[in-house]
Amino acid sequence: MISITKNDKRDDGRKFDEIRPLKIEAGVLERADGSAYLEVGGNKILVAVYGPRESYIRRLLKPNTGVIRCRYNMAPFSVDDRKRPGPDRRSTEISKIAAEALRPSLMLEGFPRSMVDVFIEIIEAEGGTRCAGITAASVALADAGIPMKDLVVGCAAGKVNDEIVLDLSEKEDKEGQADVPIAMMSRTEEITLLQSDGNLSEDEFKKALDLAMEGCRQVNKVQIEALKTKHAQDVESES
Amino acid sequence: MKVKSGDFVMPGDILGVSEQFLPDKWTYDDEGQIKAVILGTVDIISSKKKVSIIPSSGNPAVVNLGDSVYGEITDVRGQRAMINVQKMKNIDRQLALPYMATIHISQVKKGYLEKLTDVFKIGDVIEAKVSKIMGDNLDLNTEDKEDGVVKAMCTRCRAYMVPTEKKNELYCEVCDRKERRKVSLNYDCQKQLD
Numbered sequence: 233m234i235s236i237t238k239n240d241k242r243d244d245g246r247k248f249d250e251i252r253p254l255k256i257e258a259g260v261l262e263r264a265d266g267s268a269y270l271e272v273g274g275n276k277i278l279v280a281v282y283g284p285r286e287s288y289i290r291r292l293l294k295p296n297t298g299v300i301r302c303r304y305n306m307a308p309f310s311v312d313d314r315k316r317p318g319p320d321r322r323s324t325e326i327s328k329i330a331a332e333a334l335r336p337s338l339m340l341e342g343f344p345r346s347m348v349d350v351f352i353e354i355i356e357a358e359g360g361t362r363c364a365g366i367t368a369a370s371v372a373l374a375d376a377g378i379p380m381k382d383l384v385v386g387c388a389a390g391k392v393n394d395e396i397v398l399d400l401s402e403k404e405d406k407e408g409q410a411d412v413p414i415a416m417m418s419r420t421e422e423i424t425l426l427q428s429d430g431n432l433s434e435d436e437f438k439k440a441l442d443l444a445m446e447g448c449r450q451v452n453k454v455q456i457e458a459l460k461t462k463h464a465q466d467v468e469s470e471s
Numbered sequence: 472m473k474v475k476s477g478d479f480v481m482p483g484d485i486l487g488v489s490e491q492f493l494p495d496k497w498t499y500d501d502e503g504q505i506k507a508v509i510l511g512t513v514d515i516i517s518s519k520k521k522v523s524i525i526p527s528s529g530n531p532a533v534v535n536l537g538d539s540v541y542g543e544i545t546d547v548r549g550q551r552a553m554i555n556v557q558k559m560k561n562i563d564r565q566l567a568l569p570y571m572a573t574i575h576i577s578q579v580k581k582g583y584l585e586k587l588t589d590v591f592k593i594g595d596v597i598e599a600k601v602s603k604i605m606g607d608n609l610d611l612n613t614e615d616k617e618d619g620v621v622k623a624m625c626t627r628c629r630a631y632m633v634p635t636e637k638k639n640e641l642y643c644e645v646c647d648r649k650e651r652r653k654v655s656l657n658y659d660c661q662k663q664l665d
Contacts, residue, residue, distance in 0.1 A: 265529060265564055284531050285565040337482075339499070339508055343531065343567050345607070374482055377530030379497065379508035382483040419483050456481060463510050463527040464479045 242392070244401060251387070251399040251447050256368065256458035258375045266376025268458070270368035273401055274358025277365055279372040280351045284340065287347035298340030299347050302331035304365055306354040326362045327352075333366050333386070333415040333425035339379040348378060359402035360388050366415045366425065371455050375462065383455055384424060386415035387447035389440040391432060396439045398447045412440045418452040421445065476515045479527070480507040486522050495523035497530075531567040532559055534601050534609065541621070542572060542611070544595045550576050552591045554611060560598065572609035574599065579613050580653055590639075590653035596622040598655050619655035626650065634658050 242248065252273035261267035264280035271277075284298050292299055304326040308317045319327075330352060340348065350372070352365040363386030370384040390400045392408035405411055410430030416423045432440060474486050486498060486505045494500050495516075497509040507513075511524040534540060539560035546553040556570035576587050584590065591597065598621050603610035613619050625632050625643035632641035634654055641650050 284567040286569040377526050377528045380482040
C-alpha cells in the first residue's frame, strides 16, 4: 500500500491540483487526413482521422448529416501484462463514449451520407487514456480541417486517500476510491462526457467536477499551442 | 476582439458580430456572433462585407464548379452516361460525399455526336470538369482537350488499350482491335506490368 502523508504532495510528487506533464503534436502522420500524437505522464497516444468520406456501412449513415465513428484500441504492449489484441468490452465502451464526446463539437451537416473515422491507438497506457484519447482526437480533427464549433478537451479527477485529486495516474486509479473522467467543449464549457466510478459524496463530486474542469482548461492551452505550432508556421512561411 | 485579414484563428474563435459581416466560407453565425469553424487565416472582403477563412490545413474534399474530377463510367444510355466520381484531380483526399454524376451527349465534345457509345464505354476512367452541382449529383463536361477517357479497356478482352495516331481512337494490342473513344490529352500510356 502506498503511504501518502498528510502533506500536500501525491505519490509521484505532484500537488493535488496538478496535471502530469503534457505534450501534444499535431499532423504527425503523412497519409492520414489529420493526426495527433499525445504524451501525458506515461501515456503515449496516436490518433488518426480520415474523412469525411463515403462509407459502405450503409446502416450507420444518415441522410441529413455526417456521422463520426471512433475506434479506441490498446496495443498489446501498451500495458505491463500483455493485452490480448482486439476489441473487448472496455475498448468498445470507450470507442462509443469518445465518438459521443466529440460529436457535439463537429458540424457535419454539410456532409450528408458520409462518415468521419477516428482511430485512437494507445501505444503506452498509464491511466487516464480515455480523456487523453479524446483530447488528442479533437486536435487531430482540427488538423484534418473538419468544421467544428470548438475543441473538445478531456481530463479526469478522482479521490485518492480521501483527497480530491486531478489527473489520476494508473496507480492512483487502481488504489484510489473514485474516478471522474470528463470531457468538455473548451469555450462554452459544455460537458460532453461525464463518467463516475467509485463512491463520492455530493460535495466531493462537485469538487471533483470543478477540479476536472480546471484541468481541462490547462490541457486546452496545450492543445491550442500544438495546433498553432503546426499550422501558424505554415501560414508564415507562405506569406 | 478585433480580427483583421491574415490573422490565424482556431475553430470557435469569434470573428465579429453579425452586424459587421456576412459569414462566408468556413464561418458560421452562432446567435449573432460570427465564428470560425476551421484552422486558418481570416480573409475579410470589406466591399462585400464578407468574412471567410482560408484553411491552413487540408479540408474536406468537396467539389466546386469547374473542378477537374476522375470517375468511372457505370452506364451509357441514349443521351446520358452515368459516372461514379472517385477522386478530385490534384487533391489526395477521399471525396467527402458519395458523388454520382452524369454527362449529357451535348457536353461530351464540341460539334455533333450521334452516339454516346462512340465516346464512352462502361468501365472507362474519365477526367472531366464539373459543370453543375445539385447536392451530391453532378453534371460533367469533357469538351476540353485534357478531358475525356484517361484509361480504357478493350470491350472484347478487357486488356488496357493504347492510343493510336488517329485522334479519338484506341487500339487493343491483345486482340488487334480498334475502338472509338473521346480520348483525353492525359491518356495513361504506361505499359501494364503483368
